[in-house]
Amino acid sequence: MSTAETDQRTQEGLLALGLRQPPANIEAEQALLGALLTNNRAYDRVSDFLAGEHFANKVNGQIFDAIARRIEAGQLADPVTMRAEFEHSGILQSMGGLAYLAKLLTSMVGIINAGDYGRAIHDAWIRRQLIDIGETVVNNAFGVEGGLSGPNQIEAGEEALFRLATEKGKEGDFVPFHRALAGAIDVAALAFKSEGHVTGLTSGLRDLDKKTGGLHPSDLLILAGRPAMGKTALATKIAFSAARALLTEAEENGGKPKGSVAIFSLEMSAEQLATRILSEQAEVSGERIRRGDIGQKEFDRFVRVSHELARLPLVIDDTPAISLSAMRTRCRRLKRTQGLSLVVVDYLQLMRPSVGTRPESRVLEISMITQGLKAIAKELEVPVMALSQLSRQVESREDKRPMLSDLRESGSIEQDADAVMFVFRDEYYLQQRMPKETAFDSTDKYSAAMDDWQRKMSLVHNKAELILEKQRHGPTGTINLFFEGEYTRFADLDTMHDH
Incomplete structure (x- = not known):
C-alpha cells in the first residue's frame, strides 16, 4: 500500500470518528419520563443514582428534574399538575409544546422497567464522560x-x-443491619481467637496494639511530633513490623504475602530509609555505615540481614512533593498487582493536592490532602498512617508535650483522623538544658545543678512517650517506649512489665 493510500485511509478513519454520535438512549429517556408521569413510584427505582444532568437530551433532563422536585416535595407529579409548570417555564417549547408531553406518555412501556431505563441512561452518560475525558x-x-x-x-x-469512577460510576445503597452485625461479630470473633486480641495489622509495639487492637482497614492515623523526636524512625518501625508479620503469616501458610506495605517517603530517599532499617536490624550505627567505619564481622552481619530484609513485602516511593492523585493511582495499582495492607506517608505537609486543584489557602490545601488520604484508606480498605509536623508553639511552653492544637493546620487533620498520636522524648529537651559552669557563681552550685540534671537524665534516658491523644474507636493515653538513639530504634519498654 502506498503512502498516499495510507494517508487517505487515516483521514477517512478520523472523519468517521468525528461523525460518530455520542452514546445516548433517547428512547429510554422518553420511556422513563412517561413511566414517572404515569406512576410516581417509579421514581424510587432511579432516585439514588439518576439526575437530570445524566440525560443526553437537555429538555428530557429538565423534565426529569421538574418531576423529581415535585415528588421530593411530597406533591403529585402527573400530566395535569406538571402542565402548568411546563407552560410557564417554556421547557417544552423547543420540543413542540404540550404535544411532546403526550408523546412521553405513549412511550411508556411500564414502571416495572423504570430501573432498567434509568441504568441505560446513566450508562450512556458515563460513556459520554469518558469521551470528554479522552478528548481532553x-x-x-x-x-x-x-x-x-x-x-x-x-x-x-x-x-x-477516578472522580468519574467514585463519584458517579457507582451506586450507593443501605447496608442491611443484619449484614453489618455479621461483620461486627466476625471482627469480635477474630479478636477473641487472636493472641493479644489484635484484630488489625500489628504495629510491632505490644502496648500500642493493646490500646488500638492493631492497625485497622479504612483508618487514617496521624503520627505527629517536632523535629528530632523520631517520627520517621517510629513510622519505619511500624511499617517494618507490619511487613514482617505479613511475611511470617505467608511462610506459615506456605504461600505469598497477601498484602504489602507502601512507604511514601517525601523527605528521605529510598536508600536513606533502607539504611535506617538495616542499621536498626543489624545493630550497626547508620552514621558508621555511611562513613564505612565498620569491621568485617559487622559487615558480614549487615549483608546477612540485608538478604533477610530483601524478602519483606515492603515498597518505597521517594517521589518528592507527590500529588494526592498520583499517590492514589500508585496505591490502587499496588493493591491490584501485589495486594496492599498498609500505607505510610512521611510526611503530609510535603504533599501536593490533586492536579488541577488550586486551594485558596494552605489550611484548605492540607484539608484536601487529609480528606484525600482518608478517602484512599476507605476506598482501598487499608490503614493509612500519615506523619505530620507540629507548630513551633510547643517550644515556647515549659511542658513540651504536644497537644492536638499544636498540629499545623490542626482543624482538618484532627477532624479527618481516626487516631492522632504524638511522639515525645523528654531526653532531647533535657539534654539541651545541661548546666554550664559559667552560669554559676560557685562550684558547689554548679555541682548541685549538675547532679540534679544527671538524676533527671537517668529517669528519661532511652525513653520515649507515644501519646495517643485521639482514638475514635478506643481509649487514649500515654504509651512508654524504649528508644535507642544510636540506631534510632524504638521498642517496647520491658521494664514496665512483669516477666
Whole structure:
C-alpha cells in the first residue's frame, strides 16, 4: 500500500470518528419520563443514582428534574399538575409544546422497567464522560492547554477517571443491619481467637496494639511530633513490623504475602530509609555505615540481614512533593498487582493536592490532602498512617508535650483522623538544658545543678512517650517506649512489665 493510500485511509478513519454520535438512549429517556408521569413510584427505582444532568437530551433532563422536585416535595407529579409548570417555564417549547408531553406518555412501556431505563441512561452518560475525558487528554497531549507537563497530564487524566469512577460510576445503597452485625461479630470473633486480641495489622509495639487492637482497614492515623523526636524512625518501625508479620503469616501458610506495605517517603530517599532499617536490624550505627567505619564481622552481619530484609513485602516511593492523585493511582495499582495492607506517608505537609486543584489557602490545601488520604484508606480498605509536623508553639511552653492544637493546620487533620498520636522524648529537651559552669557563681552550685540534671537524665534516658491523644474507636493515653538513639530504634519498654 502506498503512502498516499495510507494517508487517505487515516483521514477517512478520523472523519468517521468525528461523525460518530455520542452514546445516548433517547428512547429510554422518553420511556422513563412517561413511566414517572404515569406512576410516581417509579421514581424510587432511579432516585439514588439518576439526575437530570445524566440525560443526553437537555429538555428530557429538565423534565426529569421538574418531576423529581415535585415528588421530593411530597406533591403529585402527573400530566395535569406538571402542565402548568411546563407552560410557564417554556421547557417544552423547543420540543413542540404540550404535544411532546403526550408523546412521553405513549412511550411508556411500564414502571416495572423504570430501573432498567434509568441504568441505560446513566450508562450512556458515563460513556459520554469518558469521551470528554479522552478528548481532553488528547487535546492536552497536542498542547492545546499549555502549562501541563507530560507527567502532570497523566495525573490529571487519572484524577478525572477516578472522580468519574467514585463519584458517579457507582451506586450507593443501605447496608442491611443484619449484614453489618455479621461483620461486627466476625471482627469480635477474630479478636477473641487472636493472641493479644489484635484484630488489625500489628504495629510491632505490644502496648500500642493493646490500646488500638492493631492497625485497622479504612483508618487514617496521624503520627505527629517536632523535629528530632523520631517520627520517621517510629513510622519505619511500624511499617517494618507490619511487613514482617505479613511475611511470617505467608511462610506459615506456605504461600505469598497477601498484602504489602507502601512507604511514601517525601523527605528521605529510598536508600536513606533502607539504611535506617538495616542499621536498626543489624545493630550497626547508620552514621558508621555511611562513613564505612565498620569491621568485617559487622559487615558480614549487615549483608546477612540485608538478604533477610530483601524478602519483606515492603515498597518505597521517594517521589518528592507527590500529588494526592498520583499517590492514589500508585496505591490502587499496588493493591491490584501485589495486594496492599498498609500505607505510610512521611510526611503530609510535603504533599501536593490533586492536579488541577488550586486551594485558596494552605489550611484548605492540607484539608484536601487529609480528606484525600482518608478517602484512599476507605476506598482501598487499608490503614493509612500519615506523619505530620507540629507548630513551633510547643517550644515556647515549659511542658513540651504536644497537644492536638499544636498540629499545623490542626482543624482538618484532627477532624479527618481516626487516631492522632504524638511522639515525645523528654531526653532531647533535657539534654539541651545541661548546666554550664559559667552560669554559676560557685562550684558547689554548679555541682548541685549538675547532679540534679544527671538524676533527671537517668529517669528519661532511652525513653520515649507515644501519646495517643485521639482514638475514635478506643481509649487514649500515654504509651512508654524504649528508644535507642544510636540506631534510632524504638521498642517496647520491658521494664514496665512483669516477666
